[in-house]
Amino acid sequence: MSNRKKPLRADEEIKEREETEETAGAEEMVEEEEVECEAPLEGETQCREDEQNDKYLRLLADFQNYRKRSEKEKADIYAYANEKILTELLDVADNFERALAHEADASGGYVEGMNMIFRNFMGVLEKAGIEEIEALGAEFDPNFHSAVMTEAGSGYDSGTVCGVIQKGYKLNNRVIRPSMVRVAE
Numbered sequence: 679m680s681n682r683k684k685p686l687r688a689d690e691e692i693k694e695r696e697e698t699e700e701t702a703g704a705e706e707m708v709e710e711e712e713v714e715c716e717a718p719l720e721g722e723t724q725c726r727e728d729e730q731n732d733k734y735l736r737l738l739a740d741f742q743n744y745r746k747r748s749e750k751e752k753a754d755i756y757a758y759a760n761e762k763i764l765t766e767l768l769d770v771a772d773n774f775e776r777a778l779a780h781e782a783d784a785s786g787g788y789v790e791g792m793n794m795i796f797r798n799f800m801g802v803l804e805k806a807g808i809e810e811i812e813a814l815g816a817e818f819d820p821n822f823h824s825a826v827m828t829e830a831g832s833g834y835d836s837g838t839v840c841g842v843i844q845k846g847y848k849l850n851n852r853v854i855r856p857s858m859v860r861v862a863e
Contacts, residue, residue, distance in 0.1 A: 757807070757850045764808055765854050768847055771799060775845075811846035813839045813857040822846060824856040834862035 774796045778789070811822050818825060818837050823846065832840040839859045846857030 758852070760806060761849055761854055764803065764806060764849060767799075767803065768808070768855060771796075771803065772844065774799065807850045809848045809851075811848060811853070811857050813842050813846065813859050815839065818859070818861050822853060822856055823859045823861075825861045826858050827860050828863045829860045830863045832860075832862045836862055838862050 774792070778792055778796060813823055815834070816823075816839050818839055823839060826843055829840050834840040838861070839857075840862040841860035842857055843860065844855075844858040846853065847855050
């Protein structure tokens with residue numbers, strides 16, 4: 679029996695040694711993993727910080743773009759807020775011009791008074807930002823003119839505006855009513 683115990687002890691000792699080596703190896707691995715993990719954790723933290731910084735910068739840029747866009751929209755609203763009423767007033771100006779075209783039928787004082795009122799009215803429109811589109815003799819431009827008819831033998835070059843049927847106007851350099859014109863063939 680004593681022989682038997684010795685080999686058992688040897689087996690046990692071998693097992694103990696293997697367990698000790700495994701444990702020691704595991705502890706070294708844990709220490710190595712901790713060292714290896716610390717580097718990636720620092721890198722991971724740096725990576726997260728970079729991502730957060732990138733997100734912050736993108737959000738800041740988006741906010742600045744939003745602010746600029748909303749300021750521009752606000753300025754456009756102020757610049758073009760009166761567009762509808764001004765286009766309606768342009769019809770009144772057209773009627774004034776038509777009435778003044780028949781000045782030979784009326785007395786001098788009446789016509790003079792109407793001319794003064796018309797100049798005053800047009801001055802108010804100009805202060806509001808209305809500008810007449812010069813069309814007669816200009817090259818036809820579909821951005822500013824609406825061709826109603828063509829005319830042959832008018833003495834103008836082909837593609838040139840040879841007559842204005844209704845004046846066109848711009849509000850702060852934006853066309854609110856194109857000129858209705860006759861174009862030379």
